[in-house]
Amino acid sequence: MKVLFAAAESVPFLKTGGLADVVGSLPRALSDKGLDVRVIMPNYSAIPQLYKEKMKLVAEISVPVGWRNAYCGVKELKLDGITYYFVDNEQYFSRSAAYGYEDDGERFAFLCRAVLEALSAVSFYPEILHCHDWHTGMIPALLKHHYWNQENYSRIKTVYTIHNLQYQGNYPYEVLGDLFGLPEWLFTPDGVEFYGQVSFMKAGIQLADRVTTVSPSYADEIRTPEFGYALDGALRNKGDRLIGIVNGIDAHSYNPESDSHLAVRYKTSMEKKEQNKTALQEELGLPVDASIPLIGMIGRMVEQKGLQLVLEKLDELLLTDNVQVVLLGSGDPHLEHAFREAEGRFRNKLISWIGFDEGLARRIYAASDLFLMPSLFEPCGISQLLALRYGSIPIVREVGGLKDTVHSYNEMTGEGNGFSFASFNSHDMLYTVRRALRIWSDPIHRNRLVEKALKGDYSWGQSAQQYEELYRGL
Numbered sequence: 198m199k200v201l202f203a204a205a206e207s208v209p210f211l212k213t214g215g216l217a218d219v220v221g222s223l224p225r226a227l228s229d230k231g232l233d234v235r236v237i238m239p240n241y242s243a244i245p246q247l248y249k250e251k252m253k254l255v256a257e258i259s260v261p262v263g264w265r266n267a268y269c270g271v272k273e274l275k276l277d278g279i280t281y282y283f284v285d286n287e288q289y290f291s292r293s294a295a296y297g298y299e300d301d302g303e304r305f306a307f308l309c310r311a312v313l314e315a316l317s318a319v320s321f322y323p324e325i326l327h328c329h330d331w332h333t334g335m336i337p338a339l340l341k342h343h344y345w346n347q348e349n350y351s352r353i354k355t356v357y358t359i360h361n362l363q364y365q366g367n368y369p370y371e372v373l374g375d376l377f378g379l380p381e382w383l384f385t386p387d388g389v390e391f392y393g394q395v396s397f398m399k400a401g402i403q404l405a406d407r408v409t410t411v412s413p414s415y416a417d418e419i420r421t422p423e424f425g426y427a428l429d430g431a432l433r434n435k436g437d438r439l440i441g442i443v444n445g446i447d448a449h450s451y452n453p454e455s456d457s458h459l460a461v462r463y464k465t466s467m468e469k470k471e472q473n474k475t476a477l478q479e480e481l482g483l484p485v486d487a488s489i490p491l492i493g494m495i496g497r498m499v500e501q502k503g504l505q506l507v508l509e510k511l512d513e514l515l516l517t518d519n520v521q522v523v524l525l526g527s528g529d530p531h532l533e534h535a536f537r538e539a540e541g542r543f544r545n546k547l548i549s550w551i552g553f554d555e556g557l558a559r560r561i562y563a564a565s566d567l568f569l570m571p572s573l574f575e576p577c578g579i580s581q582l583l584a585l586r587y588g589s590i591p592i593v594r595e596v597g598g599l600k601d602t603v604h605s606y607n608e609m610t611g612e613g614n615g616f617s618f619a620s621f622n623s624h625d626m627l628y629t630v631r632r633a634l635r636i637w638s639d640p641i642h643r644n645r646l647v648e649k650a651l652k653g654d655y656s657w658g659q660s661a662q663q664y665e666e667l668y669r670g671l
Contacts, residue, residue, distance in 0.1 A: 198668060200227065201323040202236045203312045205305065205332035206295055207281075210244045213295055214497065215444070215579045216330055216360045219411070222447040223664070224279050226657030230665055235321065237312050239304075240272055240283035242291040248274060252283060256318035260286075260311045262303070263375040269311045271318055282319060284311045302368040305332040305397065306376035313339055313350070322349045325668045327356045331366030334401030335377060338389060341404060342379055354671040357405035359398070361576050362419050362426050363501070366397030392427070402431050406671055408439045409664075411577035412598030416441030424574055442664060443601050444577040445657035446586060451559070453587050453651075458556040459563050465651050467644060470563065470588050477564035481548045483521055490637050491521045492630070493565030493589060495558050495580055498528035498536070498551075503571035503594065508535050509623035515543045518634060523548045523561055562587035566643075567633050571618075571626045575599045581615070585650040591615040592633050594626070606646060608636065614649055 206213055208221030224234040240252075252272040260269040270285035284290070289304040298304065313336065316322055328336045337355040344350035373379050373395050384390045389400040402408055410416045418424040420433045432439055454464045460476035463469035471487045478485045496502050514520065524536055524547075536549035550557065562568070568584035570593045577598030581591040585602075593599040595617045606613035616633040618625040636642045 198232045198325070198665075199321070199323040200224075200232055200234045200325045200327060200668060201312075201316075201321065202234065202327050202329065203308075203333045203336060204236065204238050204329040205308070207236055207238055209276075210238070210248055210281075211241050211295055214361075215411075215577065218446070218579050219358075219360070219444055220329060222445070222450075223657055223661065225277060225447070226445065226661035227664060228278055230661060232665065232668075235280040235282065235323075237282040237284065237315060239290040239295075239308055240270075240285040241295060242287075243293060243295070244283075248276075251276075254285075255282075256315065258311075258314050258318045260307060260314050261378060262307050262310065263378050267307060269307075269314065271315050273319070282315060284308055284315065286311075302366070302372055303376055305366065306335065306372065309333055309335040309339055310377070312336060313344060317349070323353060325356060325671065326353050327358065328401060328405065329358050330360045331364055331397040331401070333357075334366060334397035334399070335389075336401075337404035337406075338379060338383060338400045339377060342383070354407075354668075355405040356407045356409060356667065356671075357401035359402070359408065359410040359419070359576070362398070362410075362424070362428060363574075365391070365399070365426065365428070367391055367394040368397075369394060399428060399431060402428065402435065406438075407667060408432075408435055409667070410439070410441050412443045412601045413441035414600045415574075415576045415597040418574070418597060440667070442660050442667075443598055444579060444582070445660050446579060446582045446655050448586065448654075448656040451562075451583055451586050453563055456559055456563070458559040460560065463563075465648065467647060470647070473560065473563040474566070477523070477560050478521070480560070481523065481550075482544075483523075483548060484545055489519055489521050490566045490634055491523065491564060492567045492569050492592075493561045493584070494522070494524040494526070494569050495561055496526050496570070498526045498532040500529070501573050501575075502526075503573050503621070503626075504532050504536075506571045506621070506623040506626045507569070508532075508539070510627040511539055511547075512542075514627060514630065515546045518631065520634060521546050521548075523550070523565065525550045525553065525558055525561055527552050559587075562589055565589040566637055567592055567616075567630075569630065570594070570599060571621075572596055572599060573621055578602070582655040585614065585653055586655050588647045588651045590633065590637070590646050590650060592626075592630055593617050594621060595619045606636065606642070608642060611645055614646065614653065 256271040603615040
């Protein structure tokens with residue numbers, strides 16, 4: 198079976214969030230099952246030179262962008278058994294970042310049309326065209342309207358995956374004709390119209406053959422007004438054509454037994470994991486003491502991640518409890534400033550590392566005893582799975598994929614792999630953090646939790662099987 202992933206980002210080429218992790222690892226898991234899976238994405242100038250040097254130009258085409266045509270080079274790179282195609286246009290993708298520009302609507306309209314035009318240019322016609330998030334949401338509409346009468350295109354089925362419903366790609370009505378050359382009759386509530394605008398996200402939801410999202414709980418949540426961002430009605434109408442499949446991680450890359458970023462590699466050794474903690478304490482200038490519990494936090498510093506809850510109770514936690522906290526991330530300047538200011542007051546207990554460093558992130562996963570994710574919402578979450586992979590026990594809010602992958606520990610039965618709370622408030626969060634610290638202080642419970650985490654399977658195996666079944670059922 199031939200499958201093409203269309204997305205705006207993928208590791209190892211460019212990453213802004215969990216979307217890139219999925220597009221970078223799921224194709225390999227599906228390829229291991231015998232599927233011919235390829236990936237197409239923009240050729241950003243920010244892609245590392247070591248990959249650009251290996252790309253080969255395989256086609257030059259003209260891509261319609263509404264009433265005009267734009268140049269498009271198609272470059273190819275084979276890496277770890279996967280073929281990647283890169284859509285090349287300097288006007289649209291020679292930028293320092295992937296998103297955040299005034300012409301993003303036009304840039305990703307070009308990507309949507311370029312993906313379809315590239316199929317004939319490289320002579321690869323997939324049975325499944327798997328589109329990811331709003332940037333590729335218009336592909337099903339373009340496929341149905343512009344290519345329905347071409348034999349090689351007419352058999353293509355589309356799957357659309359929602360990674361984060363909050364980001365929708367909504368643009369003025371005029372883009373329907375000016376950028377896509379699509380007819381006015383598509384601009385209806387049953388089509389691409391969303392409160393007077395054209396919505397890339399809604400187009401994917403309405404017009405793809407199947408819609409998936411990244412966890413079963415999130416699939417249920419986005420059908421409600423609380424989490425649906427005004428698309429809950431459209432999502433409820435999908436019925437059983439909307440399903441949730443939980444994400445996995447690249448268990449080969451994220452492996453404490455072979456991770457070169459770590460001070461000490463380990464498989465199940467508590468002693469060696471502890472050595473990673475003392476090494477990180479020394480690296481970051483914290484008091485070196487293996488007996489002090491270390492809480493890690495890694496991710497975008499935005500409201501979604503619940504950092505406002507942490508700030509509300511940070512002073513109380515650090516003044517009262519013998520604990521260290523290490524945060525790595527960037528985002529909202531107000532949140533960045535608040536954590537920098539807190540670090541100044543609690544330098545021996547708190548490190549706020551503003552920015553991102555892959556090696557440091559892995560060392561935090563390996564060094565931390567507990568990993569805090571008090572998210573307002575979380576479609577799936579990758580960080581809690583990575584934390585478990587490295588033996589760090591998650592403390593999460595029971596929402597989305599966090600609810601599906603982290604189950605509260607029962608001291609009596611030994612069931613569960615972490616700690617969780619339901620209500621989005623700082624009191625419940627702090628209570629749960631302190632419960633986790635109390636249980637962590639007991640070597641029997643601590644060893645049981647860490648051993649279970651290190652032996653868990655967080656790979657794509659089971660989820661890849663679900664995707665394959667979905668593809669073959671279309």
